Amino acid sequence: MDFTLLFIQTINGLQLGLLLFLVASGLTLVFGILDFVNLAHGSLYMVGAFICASLTFIIGNFLWAIVISLPIIAFIGYLIERTIVQSLYTRNHLDHVLGTFGLILVLDTLAHLIWGPAGIAVPLPQWLDGRVELFEGVVVPTFRLLIIGTGLAVAAGLFWLVNYTRLGMLIRAGASNRTMVSALGIDIQLLFGLVFALGATLAGLAGMLISPITEASIGMGGEIIITAFVVIIIGGIGSIKGAFIAAIIVGLIDTLGRSFLDTLFKLVMSIEAAESSAPAVSAMLVYILMALILAFKPQGLFPPKVR
């Protein structure tokens, strides 16, 4: 086995995992605290990418574009929560799925109307566009390291926010008993709006970070949302720790599976059979993982505490 390749693919897997974490953490926050299934979370990821792409061309600087896009996507999230999502809180999960499925169609078509059918490639500043030699013979793109760094920083920030701040305390209290929190004089509607906006911001940030690699495109939300759901289901709905661990596992398994599964298969079957079956199995790998975990732990690795 080629260890340089193994190392580079591990870095790529980590990068995918942390990107998934950015999307999944927002999803699991909204799910765990608002008890709301947001299928349209991927569309916020897409909208974030498009807004940032447009701003990059207007301002001429990718990093400043991100800084300006973040409050915009937060505001869009807050608006969606106020207008549509909040009237669905009292409904069952099936209604959430169907309603946000409609929201996906609306947001994706609006993006199509505003930005056109083609994807937008986002240019990176020169200092980010290069590669770094981590050690002898192992060269990785600087930007992927930036994504990894951002993902880790966000994870630490969220952990601090939820566990050590007054806002986090309110969020946890709202999750376990929303009636009691509002009886204590807290504006629960504002709190829920903020949580949804935070989720939207995290998804948007992920979209902005991936756009220089894949470009901003209409279909990108639909591609990531299902994997993000797989992550939060594996991790246990509502658990940020679970989302983090599951995202890293899914990122690594997906990336390493795609590059090394055929090598592994060749050890136990004919070369021909390995080459034809490996791509199929590696594409199915994360879903197989999810089915296995749910078969043994029907509520995921870190099940939510009973309310």
Added chain:
Amino acid sequence: MGTMSRKSLVTLFVLAALAILPPIFLWAGNAFYLDLATRLVILAIAAVSLNLILGYGGMASFGHAAFIGIGAYAVGIPAYHNTYGEFDLVASYNGMFQIFLAVGITAVFALITGVICLRTKGVYFIMITMAFAQMVFFMFVSLEVYGGDDGLVIDTRSEFPLINLDNPLHLYFLSFGSLVAAMLIVRTITRSQFGMVLQGSMGNDERLVSLGYNTFAYKLTAYVISGAMCGYAGALLGNFTTFISPEMMGWTRSGELMFMVILGGAGSTIGPVIGSALFVLVEELFSSYTIYWHLPFGIMLLAVVLFLRRGLLGVISGSGKNEGH
């Protein structure tokens, strides 16, 4: 006048319209509308099958499009091998054999996945059914032999004694007859003791378990019947489109099927038929006006979820008052 008789009237009216209108369109020279009606009726079978578990068993499957896909490939793959050789075991144009494959494989697939899925509840169930559908989706995407992503053209439709599926009218009436049969099957099931237990477990599972019913077995049986019925619809769909691809089992397709059931009214025999009719007609109408037809379509979906809680049938039959919330 009770809502039951009004529902029956609606049922008779819809079925009569589906029996009479499409042949008239064909004779009037509008073959296009017959095509539309065929698609509508086939999707209605799938929606009726999903309704059996969603409307009567509370199992919100987000992966039913996989059964359609497997059913369609059960027609496409035998036909492909009969034309281009290899894999003699399944190579055949025989419709009976292909339908046997479609129903058999989807039933087995439903049995295996059902055992795992039914261990979970609520949103976990929605997501695990979706995960299994995605597995099937990616399996067919990677099967280069059968076209992978690009799909597979069915050169020869299923061959049956007496009927010729190349004749659009024959295909339509086979599909329509199948729809009526599917509705009768679901009606019979839900009115039987089996159906009562199924509906009871949707309301209060613990109570039925404590009464001594093995509700897991009941739900699993319903899930297998529903999957097999949906596989049958897939075999018809393959014969109708004569082109099959993994795209027909993507997760958005499963979402659309769910929407058809909810739109028409879950938990009634005719509801899903009305839902799929409205879905196909509105989709056709909007998409003929604008390429941005998903926008009004998405708004309609949102409006239905927000305001039309009992589905369209609830409005027609006068039982559409929202349950208190």
